[in-house]
Amino acid sequence: MSYYRRVEFDYMDDEGEMADVVDEMDEEYYGRDDGEAELDDYDMLTKAIDISSAQARRGTDIQGIPWNRLNITREKYRQTRLEQYKNYENVPSSGEVIDKACKPMEKGGNYYEFRHNTRLVKPTILHFQLRNLVWATSKHDVYLMSNYSVIHWSSLSCNLSEVLNFSGHVAPTEKHQGSLLEGFTQTQISTLAVKDNFLVAGGFQGELTCKRLDQRGISFCTRTTYDDNAITNAVEIYDSLSGIVHFMASNNDCGIREFDMEKFQLLNHFRFPWPVNHTSVSPDRKLLTVVGDNLDALLVDSQNGKTVATLNGHLDYTFASAWHPDGLTFATGNQDKTCRVWDLRKLSTPVAILKGNLGAVRSIHFSSDGKFMAVAEPADFVHIYSTTVDYKKRQEIDFFGEISGVSLSPDDESLFIGVWDRTYASLLQYSKRHSYGYLDSYV
Structure with a gap:
């Protein structure tokens, strides 16, 4: 990055x-x-x-x-x-090459409908390449960054509350091995992840701050690296096979680090030849997609960090990845304006190459039922692809403003989009469309 x-x-x-x-x-x-x-x-x-x-x-x-x-x-x-609109590229003209070679998939899908635009919520972005700053834990509850604050928005009660403020001093209230008891001051938050009752915020100097949302105080603070180029680029929280919640941090010092969220101990530290911008864990917890400042993406063994496969085709650096719930399909999002979908059973060529309208693909999310994939550009467009028709049909959500993050609720009922803009900053909420038959009225 x-x-x-x-x-x-x-x-x-x-x-x-x-x-x-x-x-x-x-x-x-x-x-x-x-x-x-x-x-x-x-x-x-x-x-x-x-x-x-x-x-x-x-x-x-x-x-x-x-x-x-x-x-x-x-x-x-x-x-x-x-x-x-100026699409940021690390490899000159990568987007132009894609524009000439690819056409967007057919529009016409209608999977999510507009529900509400909340101007009270003011999402912000600290780094223009990092857009994972919005997370939904239910169809009503959203956590996001607004300047130095992690805030919670309830679309049910229309209540906005501050969860954590990083503008001053932040320090842990629990004692764990490796935790920095002195904490941090004026932490610049570059990335965020929230799942169930766990929150992890990553900072520009390699900081990691962990909090249990159902408890007061902060559980754990650590600095992963003192490298000059120390930005925490992405965090993913997931349930391990043992049932203990883990999280994985991707860092600009070319490493990824796995922690447990019970005792907050470092479990694995894998190193790569280039800065890691995003990592996602397969549903069976055996594989990792590792993407970063390199044209190729990697499939990595989650136990030993060894590369299992190299994925060729992208023309620029990659900043997003996600796994389909089936464990066979995954996607990568690149500054060349494409999201590429891959199948483990045939990695030589992607299943689909999905071109954006404006710029880089900054975040990707599959729905929990696997029927949809949400792909966010840096601004103005979020695309919802139907996986059931091989990604050949999409819904285009069209607005104006930089996208701070996109999140599907765990039940897929709500889609939230953070919009950063000097004038029209807001949180957009969409609801999943349902088609009910006559007999459904008896249920």
Whole structure:
């Protein structure tokens, strides 16, 4: 992963956020001599209001953007974004090669429907390449990063609460071997993972902070490395075969580390020739997908860290991976704008090459029933592919803003999308569509 500490937001500010459209209104409203009325009009364009599914059905923009009062149509602005958005590449022109070689899969799927847009929630991003900062633990409960805070949003009670604040001093209240009892100060959180009652936050200096959500205080703090390039790029929490919850941290120092979440002890430390951007564990816990600053992805034995297979085909660095529940299929997401789906039984060629619209694939999630795969670009688009028709049909969720993270609830009933934008930051919620027959009314 590119090691940028202070240019992340400058990079994203250049990408034509919705605020730029609103900025075009400044001259029209602020340039007049009419006074307060025009300021009120401007405020009406930018004030935070939630949007419900009923409003969306009546034609209201899901983000509350008043297109009828702007000097540009939604269609025109979408075309401008597609033409001007700058996809970050480590390998020059990797996206252009894909654009010429691949076409997007057919649209027309309708698997999740818009339910609510919450403007009260303000997701943020610290590093432009790391977008795993939104996690749903139920169809109503979401955890995400907002500046220095881990916050919890309940879509049921519409309550927003702070879980952890990293702007000051954070220290463990439990004693475990290897834990830094002095804790950390002003930790910059680069990645987050939440599952059931466990939370793990990774930092820019290799920090790991672990918390049990059903208990007060922090359980464990450690610094995985003191390497100059120490960013924690990704964390995955999973149930081990023994029944104990484990987590795995992928790091820019070219290593992945496995910990248990009972005593918080380091179980494995595997090293690779390049920075590791993401790791995911197979359902049978025997294999790992390891991806990073390399054109090839790896399949690795989870017990000894040895490479089992090398996956060729991507043209740039890879930042996302995920396993299908069947344990045979997995996917990798790359800065070349593609998500590639692989089958363990035939690794020579991918099952599918799925091209994005705008930029890199930053996160991938399979539904727990295995019927869908959610693929998030860095901004504006989340694609829901149907696995039952070999990924040949997709639903395209279309909005404006950088994506801080995407999460499916454990029961697949809700899909949450964190949108980072100077003006229209929010949390989008979608609900799974169901088709009920006549006889279902008797159940």
